[in-house]
Amino acid sequence: MKIYISADIEGTTGITDWEEATKTHPTYMEFRERMTDEVVAACEGAIEAGAREILVKDAHSTGRNIIAARLPDCARLIRGWSGHPFSMVQELDESFDALLFVGYHAKAGSDDNPLAHTLRLRVMHLAINGEIASEFQIHSYAAALVKVPAVFLSGDAGICADAQRIVPGIVTVPVSRGIGPSTLSIAPGLALKEIREGVTRALKGDRAACRLALPGHFTLEIQYTTPVDAYRASWYPGARLAAPRTVQFDSDDYFEVLRAIKFMA
Incomplete structure (x- = not known):
């Protein structure tokens, strides 16, 4: 089984302020570690389900956040940005059996995460066919172009609900919810356990049920x-x-x- 993981940081457990997502700020190191831990947990869940090849896209900011030395031997890591329109799912193609999203966050304009946004802070909202879209929707639609099902997502409660609405069969792990400029999160250790188990469950389930049909226009x-x-x-x-x-x-x-x-x- 060949699996793709797209990882962001604004939906990791406990993250609350932009300083924690900014490489030049001292508090960033804690959440770089947490982002890495959650990706590793997803890899472990995928391996438990039978994955033998995993491609990880570091999809936050510079694309240089995940601590590569902690990844399992069967994983490869994309760092930086190529400029390809697939962006946060760069190099995804028909050869993959499933797509996993880790550390994803609510869309621009949402109150589900103090760090809610879509792609750039200068974007107030981005809509597709009249519906305000998240980074998950943009990239799960990209996966549909190459017929790869999006089967798992972890992040804030808002993006988890959004993902379940777009892909009813998807397995989600909500690790936090926003309350104004604050967050209420589960324990990081519990998040890793639930991510690991959720990925295994998603990959052993009916992956075909998570394959999206794209609109015609x-x-x-x-x-x-x-x-x-x-x-x-x-x-x-x-x-x-x-x-x-x-x-x-x-x-x-x-x-x-x-x-x-x-x-x-």
């Missing part, structure tokens, strides 16, 4: 915090300025939507 809408960003993005081929801070783009091909997001968001 896509309308992408990005609302920015400033009109300056919207004006600049409106010059992307096919994009149009829908309002002073809002740009829209239409396509029947989701890869073209991903390409537009790469250059516009």
Whole structure:
């Protein structure tokens, strides 16, 4: 079994403030360790389920957060960013049996996590076909392009609920929930146990039930915090300025939507 893991930090257990996700701040080290621990737990769960090859994408900020020396021998790690439109699932293709999301977070505008956002802080919201989208939705749709099911997600309670709505068969592990600028989290050790067991359960379950069918047409809408960003993005081929801070783009091909997001968001 060949498994892909996309890992972020803003949905790791206990993280509460942007300082803890910022490489130059002293408190970042604790959450770099926690992000690594949760990825390792996911790897262990995958190996228990029969995985023999695991590809991990470090998908937070610089893409250089996970402590590689702690990964199992069957895992490979993508660090940094290639610029490919698949972004947080770079190198995902038809050869993978399943996609796992670890440490994911609520979408921009949500109150489920003090660090809720979608891709960039300058994006107020990003909608696909009129529905405000999370990074999970953007990249689970990318997985659907190559027919790979998204079977597991860990993160805050908001993104877990979102994932279950989009992929009803997905296994989720909520490790925290936001309360204004604070969070209420489970113990880190319990999170590792639940991630490990949840991944094993997801991979031993009906993975095909988690395979998404994509819509036939896509309308992408990005609302920015400033009109300056919207004006600049409106010059992307096919994009149009829908309002002073809002740009829209239409396509029947989701890869073209991903390409537009790469250059516009």
